Each structure stands twice: as C-alpha cells, then as structure tokens.
Amino acid sequence: MTDPHSPQHLPTRTADVGGIPIQRAIPQRALRKVGAWCFLDHAGPADPEPPGMQVGPHPHIGLQTFTWMIRGEVLHRDSLGNTRIIRPGQVNLMTAGHGIAHSEESQTPSHIHAAQLWIALPDSNRNGPARFQHYPELPQTTAGDFTATVLAGEALGLHSPAEVHTPLMGVDLFAAGTASPARVRLPLRTDFEHAVLSLEGRVGVEGQDLPMEELLYLPPGTESVEIEAAPGSRLLVIGGEPLDEPILLWWNFVARTGEEIAEARAQWEAEALPGHAGVRRFGPPLDSPLRPLHAPSLEGTVLRASR
C-alpha cells in the first residue's frame, strides 16, 4: 500500500461464481483482509436464466462463511446434515473449523443479490468442530437517515447474534427515504480498520463518489466516516481489529502453511470420488443434485502465508 494511514479507493474485480457475476473486493494485492474478514464477494444484483447460481459441493477449512442475503433465495446444504433456505434479511454463518463441505443452489426465481464474506478463524479456533448457524433476523436501528442492520459484532449500540471469534463488525446501511439523500456520520472504533462497499444505488463517502466497482479502505485511527446515499441505495461497512496472524488463503481454504493446504486439497480430492471409503475429513457426501467441485492443481504454486 502506498500510504497505510489514509483512506484508499481500491478497485474490485469481476469474476463468476456458480454462473453469477460477482465483484470480488478482497482479497486483492493491496488488501488481503480487513480485520479477520479475508474475502468479500458482492453477488449481483443479477437476474440470471434459471437455474441461477448453482455451486456444487465443495470443502472449506479454517474460516467462517458469512452470507448476507439482500434479494433472492438460496438453498444451503452441508455435510453436517443441514438443509436451509436463506431469504432476504437473513444471515447464514458456517464455521468450517477443521473441515466441512457445502453446496449452494438458487431457488426459483433465480434473481440474486447477496454479499458473501469469509472470516479467518484465529489459531485457537481454526481446527475446531464444524458448525452451521442460521440467523433469521438481525438487529436493526436508525443511523442518521439510514436503516442500519447490524450483521456482525457490535455497532450503533446493538449486538449481532452471529458467533464470531475475533473483534470485528459488519453493518448494512439502507437509504430508506424517498426524497432527499440519506446522510450519516458513522462513528468507528479507532482500534479497527474498516472498509466500505456500495451494494446498490449511488453512494458517497467523505464527499467523494464510491462506485460499486471500488472498495474504500479506512485504516485504524479513523474516528468516523461521513456517508451520503441516494434514496434506495445500500452499502456495507465492515471492520475489525487487524489480525495479528499471517494467513494463507488458497481456493476455499484458509490455513497457515502450504503443507496444510496440500493435505486438505488431497483429502477433498479423494473424498469427492464416488465410493471413497475410510475417514472423511469433510463429512458424508451431500444429498445434492450437483457434482462436487474439484480443487485446482497446486503444480507450480508457491504458497506462503501473508499479513
């Protein structure tokens, strides 16, 4: 980063996940994580042809997947036996720990708008048992002219019930008014770093436009942020205590060493084969109509943990 002490506009990049166009905001070269948030995909808003987003069974280790559904419905299945449709206004939190597998299937109609984030688990929790939690309702309050939903951690005097393992926060701000732009000066914790991502409409931060293709990074020490948005706009603010551990993110895994990644990859590739017998790190095969996803090759890849 050029100057780690001032706000930075960082470009997101376009990718495809399960047939849906997404904007990947982190990780990127200039910013690996925000607190323990180590991955942020903004999916849609998109109106794909049916069947919409279809992500076959795939594994995770060392992280929590955090899904915030804005529009659309997605069926989650996992190797703990959970089957759950997530609907607008709800959060799915899947703690991978030592290992879990899941699939995600858009329901009909296939319209989708969501944010999917990953939270790196700290060393003390990353090899623990897998878990899945569904939060049908998150606490809401008013912040200036916005409706604020506290997704994770504590903000605006409210606590999210989502179970996380490091100090972090996440808030969805929706400009609910119909006439004039919504405004708020949002107080921030100075021991946290933060990032702001526009999810819909027209958003400005500190008097400057924040296009949907940019993430605004706010370093630790930032006391507050001035946000303005046109009626109907929506944005996401995430933050957390800078993570004091180098992490290694590869494919769907968060680990510390290349050996851990290679081992998890080999185990998944073996377990994804039909008729695999013996120990299953990622649990029994899912009852999903979709084929398991294969991990990319590791050949020629140098895996190194970074901050």
Ligand code: MN
């Ligand atoms: Mn996943």
